[in-house]
Amino acid sequence: MKESGGWRKLSKLALEQRRKGLVQLLPPAAEILRGTLRERAVTGGKPGCRCVQGQRHGPVWYLTVTLGRGRTSGGIVAADQVERVRGWSDNYYRRQEHPEKISAINRELLWRERRRKKK
Numbered sequence: 001m002k003e004s005g006g007w008r009k010l011s012k013l014a015l016e017q018r019r020k021g022l023v024q025l026l027p028p029a030a031e032i033l034r035g036t037l038r039e040r041a042v043t044g045g046k047p048g049c050r051c052v053q054g055q056r057h058g059p060v061w062y063l064t065v066t067l068g069r070g071r072t073s074g075g076i077v078a079a080d081q082v083e084r085v086r087g088w089s090d091n092y093y094r095r096q097e098h099p100e101k102i103s104a105i106n107r108e109l110l111w112r113e114r115r116r117k118k119k
């Protein structure tokens with residue numbers, strides 16, 4: 001369901017409740033992480049290691065972050081960190097997505113308020 005188009009059908013009270021819900025579900029600001037988590041095979045860099053000959057290690061969990069202008073940063077994530085990283089990554093997107101939805105609700109409430117005053 002595309003939510004942005006559906007605001008208009010909701011009552012003011014329903015919109016305010018939706019907004020409250022979005023605020024309550026906003027994850028803590030400290031628990032966010034931007035990046036893409038993937039399994040991948042890696043090379044270690046030890047001279048003479050089998051990975052130098054193409055037999056890479058892994059697969060291990062690897063976090064890649066784009067930093068803009070084609071620059072990326074990344075590193076290996078330990079197995080016991082994967083769940084936390086996934087949660088923080090979800091949080092990161094929710095902290096972007098929810099303000100977008102709250103903004104859409106507030107726009108709709110503004111337009112309604114103005115239309116009411118014009119009458």
Ligand SMILES: [Zn+2]
Nearest residue numbers: 044045049051
């Ligand atoms: Zn190696």
